[in-house]
Amino acid sequence: MTxxxxTCPCCGDIELTRDQVHLTVHPIKTKSFYKFVCPQCGDEVCKPAGAEVIRLLKMGGVVAVPIDVPSEATEPHPVGTITMDEVLDFTNQLARLDTLVQTIPFP
Ligand SMILES: [Zn+2]
Incomplete structure (x- = not known):
């Protein structure tokens, strides 16, 4: 048996069987992780799993479970700063929404 x-953050180095380790492989490589319940303290430990860790865990017999996410989630999303003009436009939109709601009669 492999x-x-x-390593548990509380107990230090520990030994596990392949069935005690759960490996989740995400389409975005930096979001893959493995987790286990520490046999000494009972805490659940979750750690990121890079390509090398995934390879080693698979070699040890750990079953890799792929996670399904919508393709949009794997697309790059540019991150920018919200400008003051955008905030003002948003508050103006909200103000119009309140007016619209007030003009709709209840059934
Ligand atoms: Zn522990």
Whole structure:
């Protein structure tokens, strides 16, 4: 039986069997992770799993579970700063929305 060595933040180095480790592989490589319940303290430990960790866990017999996400989630999204003009436009839109709601009669 393969022994997988891991580290618990509370207990330090521990040994696990392949069935005690759960590996989730995300389409975005930096979001893959593995987790286990520490056999000494009982805490659930979750750590990121890079390509090398995934490879080693698979070699140890850990079953990699792929996670399904919508393709839009894997697309790059440019991150920009919200400008003051955008905030003002947003508040103006909200003000119009309140007016619209007030003019709609209840049934
Ligand atoms: Zn522990």
């Amino acid at each position: 022994i997988i060595k891991a």
